[in-house]
Amino acid sequence: MSLTKEDVRKVASLARLGMTETEIETAREQLSGIFDLIAEMQAVDTKGITPMSHAQDVTQRLREDVVTEADQRELFQSLAPQYQGSPQIEAGLYLVPQVIE
Amino acid sequence: MINSSLQQLGSALRVGKISSVELTQLYLDRIAEFNPALNAYITINAETSLEQARRADTQLADGKAQPLTGIPIAQKDIFCARGWRTTCGSRMLENFIAPYDAHVISQFNNAGAVNLGKTNMDEFAMGSSNETSHFGTVKNPWDHNAVPGGSSGGAACAVAARLCAAATGTDTGGSIRQPAALCGISGIKPTYGTVSRYGMIAFASSLDQAGPMARSADDLALLLNVMTGFDERDSTSLQRDQEDYGRDLNKPLSGLRIGLPKEFFAEGLAQDVAGCVHAAIDEYKKLGATIVDISLPNSRLAVPVYYVLAPAEASSNLSRYDGVRYGYRAPEYGDLTEMYERSRAQGFGDEVKRRIMIGTYVLSHGYYDAYYLQAQKIRRLIAQDFDDAFKQCDVIMGPTSPSTAFNLGEKGSNPVQMYLSDIYTIAVNLAGLPGMSIPAGFGSNGRPVGLQIIGNYFAEAQMLNIAHQYQLATDHHDRAPQNIGL
Numbered sequence: 254m255s256l257t258k259e260d261v262r263k264v265a266s267l268a269r270l271g272m273t274e275t276e277i278e279t280a281r282e283q284l285s286g287i288f289d290l291i292a293e294m295q296a297v298d299t300k301g302i303t304p305m306s307h308a309q310d311v312t313q314r315l316r317e318d319v320v321t322e323a324d325q326r327e328l329f330q331s332l333a334p335q336y337q338g339s340p341q342i343e344a345g346l347y348l349v350p351q352v353i354e
Numbered sequence: 355m356i357n358s359s360l361q362q363l364g365s366a367l368r369v370g371k372i373s374s375v376e377l378t379q380l381y382l383d384r385i386a387e388f389n390p391a392l393n394a395y396i397t398i399n400a401e402t403s404l405e406q407a408r409r410a411d412t413q414l415a416d417g418k419a420q421p422l423t424g425i426p427i428a429q430k431d432i433f434c435a436r437g438w439r440t441t442c443g444s445r446m447l448e449n450f451i452a453p454y455d456a457h458v459i460s461q462f463n464n465a466g467a468v469n470l471g472k473t474n475m476d477e478f479a480m481g482s483s484n485e486t487s488h489f490g491t492v493k494n495p496w497d498h499n500a501v502p503g504g505s506s507g508g509a510a511c512a513v514a515a516r517l518c519a520a521a522t523g524t525d526t527g528g529s530i531r532q533p534a535a536l537c538g539i540s541g542i543k544p545t546y547g548t549v550s551r552y553g554m555i556a557f558a559s560s561l562d563q564a565g566p567m568a569r570s571a572d573d574l575a576l577l578l579n580v581m582t583g584f585d586e587r588d589s590t591s592l593q594r595d596q597e598d599y600g601r602d603l604n605k606p607l608s609g610l611r612i613g614l615p616k617e618f619f620a621e622g623l624a625q626d627v628a629g630c631v632h633a634a635i636d637e638y639k640k641l642g643a644t645i646v647d648i649s650l651p652n653s654r655l656a657v658p659v660y661y662v663l664a665p666a667e668a669s670s671n672l673s674r675y676d677g678v679r680y681g682y683r684a685p686e687y688g689d690l691t692e693m694y695e696r697s698r699a700q701g702f703g704d705e706v707k708r709r710i711m712i713g714t715y716v717l718s719h720g721y722y723d724a725y726y727l728q729a730q731k732i733r734r735l736i737a738q739d740f741d742d743a744f745k746q747c748d749v750i751m752g753p754t755s756p757s758t759a760f761n762l763g764e765k766g767s768n769p770v771q772m773y774l775s776d777i778y779t780i781a782v783n784l785a786g787l788p789g790m791s792i793p794a795g796f797g798s799n800g801r802p803v804g805l806q807i808i809g810n811y812f813a814e815a816q817m818l819n820i821a822h823q824y825q826l827a828t829d830h831h832d833r834a835p836q837n838i839g840l
Contacts, residue, residue: 264711267718269694271698307786334677
């Protein structure tokens with residue numbers, strides 16, 4: 254299967270991966286090769302087969318709806334990324350570029 | 355001391371022939387000497403390890419020792435360990451100090467083991483050669499021109515080069531078994547759901563499973579006893595009674611039915627690997643086993659199915675790396691989208707980006723049925739093949755990898771060639787079955803060959819028995835590389 258550069262550009266954007274034009278062309282070639290490999294499964298007749306979404310046929314366990322996590326806000330916030338030398342947190346929140354005018 | 359089994363090390367510690375501090379220091383000295391060339395470890399915290407060893411020595415002195423108390427274990431850098439830098443082989447987590455312990459880590463801590471360091475790996479466990487690590491390639495200790503395999507390449511290298519007593523790995527498509535084969539050690543991926551995934555950085559959650567890597571099957575049994583067990587923090591952890599995985603090690607193998615899938619011996623298998631595997635099968639016949647010819651007709655589809663499902667799950671799992679709460683954030687950006695795009699572009703390596711894009715594509719609007727759903731249906735056909743096979747045989751054997759370790763850089767520019775090196779291991783993950791690899795001799799280039807053993811669900815004790823009996827009769831697993839100071 255041959256992907257177009259436009260396909261790759263769209264996927265990169267959905268995945269929030271910034272890419273240069275050169276990277277898009279390389280990715281286009283490599284992904285096309287990988288999709289040729291994947292295409293082998295298209296010919297298989299799977300009518301009536303139930304999809305297998307997990308390795309074990311067991312029902313997901315439920316638990317009581319109670320708080321089990323301790324509050325570790327400060328510890329977790331100490332891991333926040335830096336921007337121009339300062340950690341991007343304020344008043345217990347994380348800082349990102351403004352999205353609402 | 356460094357060629358001793360875990361049983362022997364445990365006894366030496368308990369009778370006071372050596373202390374945990376001395377043993378830990380012995381390995382730290384070996385790491386200082388040999389790791390610069392091999393690059394098996396990403397992070398060493400000598401003081402933290404020695405502090406843990408001192409506590410183990412107190413337990414030993416108080417007569418409170420468990421089988422692994424005081425034994426230095428190398429942890430794959432995919433397991434969060436509180437206070438330890440945990441990178442998953444990625445620039446994205448280059449400075450991430452884990453704020454909590456993975457279940458596997460706390461199991462080892464509770465068992466009194468010493469965390470010796472964090473081993474190198476393919477970035478986010480995506481690779482079969484350890485060449486995708488942000489922290490440099492790992493050398494195969496048998497031949498420094500060869501890859502160690504991946505993704506648990508650092509772990510396999512560390513065990514083979516005697517830079518730890520034993521190690522942990524994880525296996526999504528062969529990442530324990532293939533590097534074990536390529537480095538001439540033993541490794542087992544247990545049944546899916548047996549070892550908790552809590553705190554193990556996620557790649558493809560329906561396939562990821564942790565397991566031990568060591569020099570022998572009896573070592574693996576001791577390690578599995580510690581690593582397994584129910585954990586409510588992993589929603590796929592299975593509630594089962596605790597087992598002693600070493601309980602059957604000494605059972606005779608008479609009457610054992612070994613299934614040989616014809617698909618595993620077809621075109622594409624290197625002759626020297628085939629030769630070693632057939633020699634191992636002959637050894638099993640001498641031990642009383644009989645051979646059954648079987649077929650896994652859909653196994654040829656395992657690689658294509660895997661390269662839909664694993665990237666799909668990965669693209670979802672790795673969406674958490676957004677540069678907001680932890681991990682890498684680009685130094686310069688304008689708006690929020692640009693912050694995401696630059697942080698992820700700079701934080702992830704090429705292979706990880708490739709898989710995120712495959713996954714994003716197959717899950718995107720209009721393609722879901724043709725790719726993701728079709729792959730899930732074939733996954734069931736692959737699992738059913740194994741169900742049918744286990745009606746005719748007790749265990750399945752074949753090669754772990756189609757060739758011995760390939761050269762560094764050999765498959766770097768061709769992802770499809772790299773993906774095909776896991777052709778015999780991937781189906782096992784899709785089915786959720788346990789699989790292991792044990793040393794079965796050496797190829798024509800002197801590089802190790804692995805024998806793969808695939809068991810039915812929860813057959814780990816039986817598989818370890820089968821491996822142990824072979825290791826009693828042969829000495830491939832006792833061989834060590836040159837130039838590691840033995």
